[in-house]
Amino acid sequence: MKKQIILSLAMFAALSVGAHAQKIVIKGSDTLGAKLVPLAAEAYKNAGNNVKFEIAAEGSTTGIAAITEGTADIGMSSRRAKATEVSMATGKGVNMKPIIVSYDGMGVIVNASNPITKLSKKEVEAIFTGDAADWSAVGGSGGTISIYTRNTASGTYQDFKDLAMKKRDYAPTAQKMAGNEQIASEVAKNKNGIGYVGLAYIKTPGIKVVSIDGVLPSKATVQSKSYPYARPNFFYTNGDAQGEAKKFIDFMVGPKGQKIVEEVGFVPIN
Amino acid sequence: MRATAEGAAIPLKANKNKRKIEQMKKMKLAVGLMAITAMAFSAMAQDSGALVDQLVKKGVLSDQEGEEVRAELLKEFSKTSAGKVNLSDSVKSIKLSGDLRLRYEYRKTENSYPVGDGIGGSPAPTATFNTGTTGVGGNTPPNAYQNVAEQSHTRYRLRFGLTTKFAKDVEFGFRLATSGNNTMGAAGNATSSNMTLGDGFMKDSIGIETAYLKWNAYKDSDVKLTVLGGKFYANDAIYTSNMLWDGDIGVEGTAQKFSWKVLPKTELFINTLQLVYNNVNEMAVGTTATDIGHSWRVEDDGYILGGQLGVKHEFIEKTLSGKVAGGYWMYTNEQDIANANQSPTGWTWNNGAVPLRGGNAVGSGNIGMEFALIDVLGEVEYIPFKDGVLANVPFTVFGHYVLNTEAGFESDQSGRQIGAIDGNWPYNSVGDNIIADENYAFRAGMKVGHAKKKGQWELNGYYEMVKSDALPDQFNDSDNGNGFTNHEGITLEATYMLQDYWSVGVALKEYDWLNPTENNIIGNSSTLTQTRPTANNIASQSRYIQVDTSVKF
Numbered sequence: 137m138k139k140q141i142i143l144s145l146a147m148f149a150a151l152s153v154g155a156h157a158q159k160i161v162i163k164g165s166d167t168l169g170a171k172l173v174p175l176a177a178e179a180y181k182n183a184g185n186n187v188k189f190e191i192a193a194e195g196s197t198t199g200i201a202a203i204t205e206g207t208a209d210i211g212m213s214s215r216r217a218k219a220t221e222v223s224m225a226t227g228k229g230v231n232m233k234p235i236i237v238s239y240d241g242m243g244v245i246v247n248a249s250n251p252i253t254k255l256s257k258k259e260v261e262a263i264f265t266g267d268a269a270d271w272s273a274v275g276g277s278g279g280t281i282s283i284y285t286r287n288t289a290s291g292t293y294q295d296f297k298d299l300a301m302k303k304r305d306y307a308p309t310a311q312k313m314a315g316n317e318q319i320a321s322e323v324a325k326n327k328n329g330i331g332y333v334g335l336a337y338i339k340t341p342g343i344k345v346v347s348i349d350g351v352l353p354s355k356a357t358v359q360s361k362s363y364p365y366a367r368p369n370f371f372y373t374n375g376d377a378q379g380e381a382k383k384f385i386d387f388m389v390g391p392k393g394q395k396i397v398e399e400v401g402f403v404p405i406n
Numbered sequence: 407m408r409a410t411a412e413g414a415a416i417p418l419k420a421n422k423n424k425r426k427i428e429q430m431k432k433m434k435l436a437v438g439l440m441a442i443t444a445m446a447f448s449a450m451a452q453d454s455g456a457l458v459d460q461l462v463k464k465g466v467l468s469d470q471e472g473e474e475v476r477a478e479l480l481k482e483f484s485k486t487s488a489g490k491v492n493l494s495d496s497v498k499s500i501k502l503s504g505d506l507r508l509r510y511e512y513r514k515t516e517n518s519y520p521v522g523d524g525i526g527g528s529p530a531p532t533a534t535f536n537t538g539t540t541g542v543g544g545n546t547p548p549n550a551y552q553n554v555a556e557q558s559h560t561r562y563r564l565r566f567g568l569t570t571k572f573a574k575d576v577e578f579g580f581r582l583a584t585s586g587n588n589t590m591g592a593a594g595n596a597t598s599s600n601m602t603l604g605d606g607f608m609k610d611s612i613g614i615e616t617a618y619l620k621w622n623a624y625k626d627s628d629v630k631l632t633v634l635g636g637k638f639y640a641n642d643a644i645y646t647s648n649m650l651w652d653g654d655i656g657v658e659g660t661a662q663k664f665s666w667k668v669l670p671k672t673e674l675f676i677n678t679l680q681l682v683y684n685n686v687n688e689m690a691v692g693t694t695a696t697d698i699g700h701s702w703r704v705e706d707d708g709y710i711l712g713g714q715l716g717v718k719h720e721f722i723e724k725t726l727s728g729k730v731a732g733g734y735w736m737y738t739n740e741q742d743i744a745n746a747n748q749s750p751t752g753w754t755w756n757n758g759a760v761p762l763r764g765g766n767a768v769g770s771g772n773i774g775m776e777f778a779l780i781d782v783l784g785e786v787e788y789i790p791f792k793d794g795v796l797a798n799v800p801f802t803v804f805g806h807y808v809l810n811t812e813a814g815f816e817s818d819q820s821g822r823q824i825g826a827i828d829g830n831w832p833y834n835s836v837g838d839n840i841i842a843d844e845n846y847a848f849r850a851g852m853k854v855g856h857a858k859k860k861g862q863w864e865l866n867g868y869y870e871m872v873k874s875d876a877l878p879d880q881f882n883d884s885d886n887g888n889g890f891t892n893h894e895g896i897t898l899e900a901t902y903m904l905q906d907y908w909s910v911g912v913a914l915k916e917y918d919w920l921n922p923t924e925n926n927i928i929g930n931s932s933t934l935t936q937t938r939p940t941a942n943n944i945a946s947q948s949r950y951i952q953v954d955t956s957v958k959f
Contacts, residue, residue: 216476220492223484232481234473304573305496361463368469405469 158380159188164199164212165291166315167240167334168369172400173212179396180387187380196291203372204230209381211372214240214334215291215298231375237388239403241353242296242365243338243345245320247327252276254347257364260300263330266307271328283310284319284331292316296332299365332365336401358403369402496572504566505958509600512951513557515888561600565615575622583654585613597652597884616656628667635660644677645716645731647783647806648883649849649870655881657681659710671720675731677713683737684708709738712779730784737777737878776812777878783807804868805850810876847876847891857901857909866899873920887917888948894920908957915950 162173170193177189192198199211204225217225217232225232244260246252255263255274262268263281272278285306286293293312297303313319316333317340323329324342335353338345345353348364357363377385387393394404455476462472484490493500567581583599601610618636625631634643636658640651643661651657659681667673685707716731785804791797851868870886871894879891887893895917903909 216473217480218492219480219484220490222477222480223490226481226484232477234477236470236473303496368473370473 160380161190161208162210163192163202163208165196165214166193167214168212169193176388176393176396180384195289197289203374213291213370215295233373235371236368236405237371238369238397239358240334240369241358241363242332243353244332245323245343245345246330248342248344249327256349264301265304279328282326282329283307284313284322285310287312295367355403498571501569505956507563507954507956509561510953515555515948560603563599577620580617581615582612583615585611596655599654630665632663649806650877652883673718675716679712681710682707683710711736726788728786732782735779777810778812779808779810781808799855802853807848808877810845844874847872857903860903860906862903864901869896885915885950892920893917911954913952917948
């Protein structure tokens with residue numbers, strides 16, 4: 137009898153643990169974490185996976201740091217890890233592994249009333265570095281250019297510098313915004329505004345996207361790599377992901393996950 | 407429960423395929439890595455991004471595989487020392503440099519003091535010898551006196567610098583050097599970073615020798631404009647020699663360098679300079695009731711303002727070339743600086759003002775000389791041989807002439823500008839005659855060779871005469887004539903490069919005092935706050951022998 141009670145208690149305990157949902161902690165990029173990953177997480181749960189998600193979208197830098205510190209299972213990043221970040225991770229025995237989950241094109245946006253419809257790469261560099269401070273310098277109708285950028289923790293902030301500005305510094309007058317939505321919103325309000333947002337945000341009312349050297353950002357131009365400001369988005373893990381994190385990553389890069397990628401406005405990996 | 411042959415075959419096949427795919431994937435990654443390693447053997451791993459892109463573009467690697475290769479390379483790179491450095495993206499390059507020089511130095515300085523030299527007056531002059539003895543005085547010295555000081559010591563100089571280049575041709579740099587806290591070197595000595603060994607193993611200090619911002623404001627194939635600001639070597643800003651500016655001195659202020667290639671082999675250059683040699687606290691002067699209105703009120707800081715115009719010309723390509731320049735350098739507010747150094751009764755100025763000195767700066771240490779210099783210097787380089795032992799060895803003759811157009815004027819403690827110097831004590835009476843021929847300095851010499859790379863050598867020799875009031879003795883070479891003015895003699899130097907980074911050298915500096923009645927006391931001028939050239943303190947000769955070995959990176 138005593139043996140049966142102990143056995144029953146043990147089984148109950150085991151069942152209780154089994155019934156308790158596992159948690160996947162995901163931290164990092166606002167580009168990925170604002171819409172795409174939460175939607176994918178919901179879809180993953182709806183697919184019958186008993187798992188909880190904790191998602192914090194505070195910039196790619198925080199995502200990479202979270203993997204190094206071991207405070208997240210998955211780090212979201214819209215940029216590649218830097219050498220110093222990898223160095224720090226390696227020093228702590230962390231094997232920083234990138235997984236491409238989507239592509240994105242950083243669309244250069246201006247106010248809908250701005251007559252500018254196209255810019256060259258040189259003009260974009262001149263505008264964002266402050267070399268060209270007035271719209272007339274790039275063929276516009278005049279007016280001091282207001283620049284809106286992401287904040288420094290953002291991978292997009294860094295990627296745009298790398299891809300569009302030859303790694304030069306932003307103009308001192310550039311205003312730093314928390315996310316894509318804020319940039320789109322500010323540019324929509326300011327007729328002299330210019331900024332950059334992910335593909336998912338280029339249809340925000342009040343703004344328009346300009347072509348760069350004659351190429352507009354789209355699924356086709358990003359996939360063909362003809363759009364100059366295209367980049368992959370990453371999940372970072374410590375070595376090969378395990379357990380639920382691995383299953384979620386597989387889901388993300390699989391057909392269902394990639395369908396969500398497309399629905400949200402990003403470019404799928406295939 | 408045995409699996410059927412068919413049932414077992416399916417998973418086996420699947421496993422086999424999976425292994426095959428894995429193997430192929432690994433092989434592709436290995437090929438990618440090998441290709442990158444081969445192609446970028448000498449390049450840093452992080453620069454291989456373009457190669458990875460190409461491999462992805464050509465289909466050798468998929469995007470994901472490309473990322474894995476990139477991550478692997480980055481991981482390897484991150485293990486190197488360069489990978490651990492976190493630099494701002496705006497930095498284009500960083501260069502670290504430095505050197506360590508070990509020196510044995512022998513110095514002999516002779517003072518002679520003849521009986522009844524006839525120089526006297528009231529108050530009676532006193533002498534301070536290198537031994538610290540004080541008190542020989544009187545109108546007629548009673549006995550002949552000779553003081554021979556011999557010193558030998560080992561010294562070292564350590565310097566470490568960093569130069570950072572940013573986009574837009576902006577450069578920032580600094581150089582640290584050993585400085586002070588040593589028995590033989592005053593803290594912050596402007597003209598020497600040598601530290602003498604043998605001070606009870608005291609820890610030595612590091613000072614900032616240069617800290618500057620350089621902006622290449624304009625640059626095309628013919629025209630260049632560079633602006634410098636902060637603390638920088640004088641010879642980085644102007645064409646000069648260490649007769650006027652010691653090579654170790656970090657002057658402070660701003661400078662502009664302009665050059666224009668007017669003909670294919672002819673370049674004009676203009677260098678301008680604005681230095682602050684003495685910052686005084688103008689507001690603190692005369693702020694009490696007793697001080698306001700006094701003639702020692704300090705009006706302004708001490709500046710050195712000037713410029714030079716020069717030309718470089720190549721007469722015969724890679725064989726004969728020359729360079730010549732003329733400049734005017736105005737030293738301002740010498741009177742104020744001299745006055746500011748005064749401490750009237752009950753008042754401490756404490757403003758750091760140091761009067762400029764020449765050999766005739768007399769009085770109680772608060773007299774400032776006046777300077778407005780015209781200088782002309784030049785050099786001609788000739789490479790006579792293209793073969794043989796002397797192949798491509800340059801022979802260079804050079805010269806430098808300085809004229810102080812305000813020589814003889816000095817400012818006394820009551821704020822008067824006086825023409826004071828006639829060799830008689832006391833010197834500060836109004837109406838004294840200016841010693842007209844104490845106002846110039848020149849150097850002429852020859853250099854053979856060019857010690858830059860392993861096996862190269864250089865011989866350098868010159869004659870130098872620096873009259874008492876020709877130039878300020880705080881800023882000139884700290885070794886020639888003990889670092890004072892009022893000397894003539896020769897310097898001979900030989901240098902040989904054992905390696906690209908390692909040199910050995912020897913130097914002899916033999917100088918006589920030009921006018922014994924205007925001598926300074928034994929010691930290094932830059933360590934003294936007073937340079938009263940007492941009549942009975944006659945140093946007739948100084949000899950330096952220096953043996954050096956230096957390593958640099």
